Amino acid sequence: MRLGQPRAGFGAHTPPAIFPPMFGLFGLGLAWRRAELVFNLPQGIADLILGAVTVLFLFAFVSYAAKVVRRPGVVVEDLRVLPGRAGIAAMILSVYLLAAVLVPMAPGVAHVLYWAGLALHVVLVVLMARLLLTGPAEQRAITPVFHLHFVGFIVSPLAGVPLGYVTFSTVILYASIVIAGLIWAFSLRQFLRQDVPPPLRPLLAIHLAPACLLGTVAGLLGLWNITAVLFFVASGLLILMVAKARYLTAAGFSPMWGAFTFPLAAYAGVALLVASSGHFEIFRVIGGVMLVVATMIVPVIAVKVFQAWAKGGLALKTNAARA
Numbered sequence: 001m002r003l004g005q006p007r008a009g010f011g012a013h014t015p016p017a018i019f020p021p022m023f024g025l026f027g028l029g030l031a032w033r034r035a036e037l038v039f040n041l042p043q044g045i046a047d048l049i050l051g052a053v054t055v056l057f058l059f060a061f062v063s064y065a066a067k068v069v070r071r072p073g074v075v076v077e078d079l080r081v082l083p084g085r086a087g088i089a090a091m092i093l094s095v096y097l098l099a100a101v102l103v104p105m106a107p108g109v110a111h112v113l114y115w116a117g118l119a120l121h122v123v124l125v126v127l128m129a130r131l132l133l134t135g136p137a138e139q140r141a142i143t144p145v146f147h148l149h150f151v152g153f154i155v156s157p158l159a160g161v162p163l164g165y166v167t168f169s170t171v172i173l174y175a176s177i178v179i180a181g182l183i184w185a186f187s188l189r190q191f192l193r194q195d196v197p198p199p200l201r202p203l204l205a206i207h208l209a210p211a212c213l214l215g216t217v218a219g220l221l222g223l224w225n226i227t228a229v230l231f232f233v234a235s236g237l238l239i240l241m242v243a244k245a246r247y248l249t250a251a252g253f254s255p256m257w258g259a260f261t262f263p264l265a266a267y268a269g270v271a272l273l274v275a276s277s278g279h280f281e282i283f284r285v286i287g288g289v290m291l292v293v294a295t296m297i298v299p300v301i302a303v304k305v306f307q308a309w310a311k312g313g314l315a316l317k318t319n320a321a322r323a
Contacts, residue, residue, distance in 0.1 A: 009066070009070065009323070010063065010066050011062070011063035011064060011065070011066030011067045011070075011323070012066075012067055012070060012322060012323040013067070013315045013320060013322045013323070014060070014063040014064045014066070014067045014315070014320070015083070015087065015255075015309060015314045015315040015318050015320035016064065016078050016083065016084045016086070016087025016088045016090075016091065016318070016320060017083045017084075017086075017087045017255040017258065017305065017309075017314055017317075017318040017320070018060050018087065018305060018306065018309050018314065019060065019064075019087045019088070019090040019091040019094060019258075020086055020087060020090040020258030020259060020261060020262065020305075021258040021261050021298070021301055021302035021305045021306070022053060022056060022057050022060060022090070022091075022094055022302070023090040023091075023093055023094045023097070023258075023261070023262045024258065024260075024261025024262040024264070024265050024298045024301070024302065025049070025053040025056075025261070025265075025298060025299070025302055026050070026053055026057070026094055026097035026098065026101070026265075027097065027261075027262050027265030027266055027269060028049065028261075028265040028268075028294055028295065028298050028299075029046055029049035029050035029053055029101070030046070030050070030097065030100060030101065030158070030265075030269060031265055031268040031269040031272055031291055031294065032045050032046035032049055032291065032295075033046035033047075033050070034269060034272040034273060034276055035272055035287070035288070035291055037276050038272050038275045038276050038284060038287065038288075039284070039288065050101045054098060054101065056306075057094055057098065060091075061091065061094075064091065066323075067321075067323040068323075070323035071323040073321075074321040074322070074323050075088065075127065076127060076131070077321035078320060078321050079127060079128065079131055080131065080135070080139065081318070081319045082143065082145060082200065082203065083255060083256070083318035083319065083320070084318070084319070084320060084321070085128070085145050085148075085149070086145045086148060086203070086206075086258070086259065087318075088124065089124060089145065089148035089149050089152055090148060090258075090262070092117060092120045092121050092124055092152070093117075093121075093148065093152050093155045095113055095116060095117035095120065096113075096114065096117045096155040096156045096158060096159055097155065097158065097159075098113055099111075099113035099114040099117060099159035099163075100158040100159040100162075103159055103162045103163060107163065110159055110163060111163060113159070114156065114159045114160060114163060114165075117156060118153075118156060121152065121153060121156075124149060125149060125150065128149050128150075141190070142183065142186045142187055142190060143187075143200075143203060144183075144187065144203045144204055144205075144206035144207050144259070145203060145206065146183050147180065147183055147206050147207065147209060147210050148206065150179050150183070151176050151179050151180045151183065151210045153172050153175075153176060154172060154173065154176040154180075154210065154213045154214055154217055155213060156169070156172060157169035157172055157173065157217045157220060157221075158213075158216070158217070158220070160172075161217070161220040161221065162220075166221065169217065169220075169221065170221055172217075173214065173217050173218060173221065173223075173226075176210070176214060177214055177226075180210040180211075180214060183210075184207065184210075187207065198250040198251035199251045199254060199256065200256065201247060201248045201249075201250065201251065202248055202249070202254070202256040202257050202258075202259045202260060203256060203259050204241075204248060204259075205241055205248065205259050205260050205263050206259050206263060207237055207263075208234060208237045208238055208241060208263035208266070208267065209262055209263040209266050211230050211231075211233045211234035211237060212230075212231075212234045212263065212266035212267045212269065212270045213266055213270075214226075214230045215227045215229075215230030215231045215234060215270045215273075216266070216269055216270045216273050218230060219270070219273045219274060219277065220273070224274075224277070227270070227273075227274060230270075231270055231271070231274065234267055234270065238267055241263075253304060254317070255305055255308065255314060255317055255318050257301050257304075257305070258301060258302075258305055260297065260298075260301060261297070261298045261301050261302065264290070264293065264294040264297060264298060265294050265298055267290050267294075268287055268290035268291040268293075268294045271283050271286045271287035271290055272287035272288075272291065274287075275287045
């Protein structure tokens with residue numbers, strides 16, 4: 001710190017980029033919760049993961065909230081850059097997952113978090129719509145991060161269905177299928193016309209997440225035919241990701257790798273959901289293998305991102321706004 005420079009307050013430069021890997025860790029913990037039922041594992045593994053992630057998320061959420069309280073304009077500034085857009089969306093979607101975590105043990109709190117997540121998400125969509133309408137043309141380009149903003153409502157039924165909001169969750173499912181389809185179509189058209197710069201290529205992995213989450217919600221609602229179609233789509237996207245792994249990671253490790261975490265966890269989750277329903281034994285194998293893969297990859301990426309945050313370099317690397 002330079003002489004005469006005021007000391008930054010708590011959270012003043014909190015980077016939104018810390019939230020995508022937290023979103024992935026929440027998804028991993030929920031996948032382990034489902035695996036305990038599928039494989040008759042000792043209870044406690046999922047709770048240990050989810051408990052640790054909850055504490056970390058609450059600390060990070062309070063840190064970012066402190067930044068917003070100091071200067072509310074930082075939200076719009078963070079939304080002007082891709083890491084900020086992805087991070088703020090992941091933060092809000094993690095509220096839904098925290099609600100899902102608490103459904104079995106504290107349904108009252110889960111209800112509150114569910115509606116709080118929806119309220120924050122609506123505000124995010126309004127802010128994004130305003131930025132897209134008033135910002136420069138380059139900020140209006142469709143990116144995979146659009147899934148987090150406009151299809152991200154599909155995360156809410158993970159808590160909403162067990163809380164009893166079945167009709168509302170069904171509406172969200174069908175609306176999200178349409179929106180995800182449009183984003184996939186426009187993104188493919190855009191990709192065929194222009195290559196993605198290497199530093200932004202990890203964001204392409206986000207395209208996998210909607211297929212997995214849509215399939216999961218369809219399964220929770222008992223719409224197994226839809227789940228089957230979406231799992232097929234998700235599997236195709238995953239195979240393409242694996243085949244193009246060197247392309248996706250050509251720029252080397254960066255905070256953008258947080259985009260790999262939640263799609264992997266979501267794929268394991270949808271496979272294990274189908275396995276828990278007794279539909280085809282092969283899903284036990286697929287779900288188990290993917291859970292192991294996600295468990296080996298997601299925490300490693302998360303730790304690297306959190307280390308960059310702790311050392312103070314993450315905010316600069318991701319152009320995070322300062323309060």
